Amino acid sequence: MTELWALPRPSLAVVGSDDRFPVRRIYCVGRNYVDHIREMKEGDERDLPFFFQKPTDSLVESGDAVPYPPQTADLQYEGELVAAIGAPGADVSLSDATSIVFGYAAGIDLTRRDLQRDAVRASRPWEMGKSFDHSAPCGPITPAAGVPGIAAGELELTLNGERRQATRLDLMIWKVPEIIHHLSRQYRLEPGDLIYTGTPAGVGPVRAGDSIVVSITGLAPLEVTVR
Numbered sequence: 655m656t657e658l659w660a661l662p663r664p665s666l667a668v669v670g671s672d673d674r675f676p677v678r679r680i681y682c683v684g685r686n687y688v689d690h691i692r693e694m695k696e697g698d699e700r701d702l703p704f705f706f707q708k709p710t711d712s713l714v715e716s717g718d719a720v721p722y723p724p725q726t727a728d729l730q731y732e733g734e735l736v737a738a739i740g741a742p743g744a745d746v747s748l749s750d751a752t753s754i755v756f757g758y759a760a761g762i763d764l765t766r767r768d769l770q771r772d773a774v775r776a777s778r779p780w781e782m783g784k785s786f787d788h789s790a791p792c793g794p795i796t797p798a799a800g801v802p803g804i805a806a807g808e809l810e811l812t813l814n815g816e817r818r819q820a821t822r823l824d825l826m827i828w829k830v831p832e833i834i835h836h837l838s839r840q841y842r843l844e845p846g847d848l849i850y851t852g853t854p855a856g857v858g859p860v861r862a863g864d865s866i867v868v869s870i871t872g873l874a875p876l877e878v879t880v881r
């Protein structure tokens with residue numbers, strides 16, 4: 655038996671290794687920094703974390719270009735820490751949560767903000783605003799053992815060399831162990847899952863020709879251009 659066609663197997667580079675990290679699912683956390691909730695004027699910082707997904711084949715690797723997506727006039731960047739899962743886990747306790755993390759990367763939750771806002775107004779899912787082709791740029795994964803202080807690190811996003819987002823990661827409302835705990839009550843996590851952990855304030859539009867860099871303490875930077 656042969657398969658009718660070959661599907662791509664999305665994967666990411668691993669820092670310090672020739673291995674590739676095969677990606678199974680991409681989960682994202684909505685609203686995880688108080689300053690971003692305030693700039694968006696939506697939600698409540700005391701709400702439990704909530705999640706959405708992006709298609710696995712929407713990954714874009716560092717150094718690659720993102721085609722400006724269709725059906726939007728307001729593509730926006732959201733710089734985020736990404737946790738990469740390396741072991742299965744359902745109903746994972748807070749104390750066990752970091753034991754299933756393989757490593758961390760810098761990511762961008764690209765968003766068609768106009769479509770997201772339309773969806774919110776119409777009480778429809780965020781899908782069209784969040785889960786489009788090329789919507790998930792993600793840098794190389796650094797194994798967790800190499801970044802023991804990641805939770806106290808800092809994130810910075812620059813657009814054409816100008817700083818647009820900057821935060822301490824300990825300002826997340828829901829920290830990585832809490833995110834894993836809550837998400838693993840909804841889905842059984844498996845090796846190859848990525849979790850985008852939410853963005854701080856300073857989100858904004860990108861245009862064709864722009865260059866975006868996300869830098870996180872101890873991690874390889876993510877660099878993409880929009881064409």
Ligand code: MN
Nearest residue numbers: 732763852853
């Ligand atoms: Mn986001």
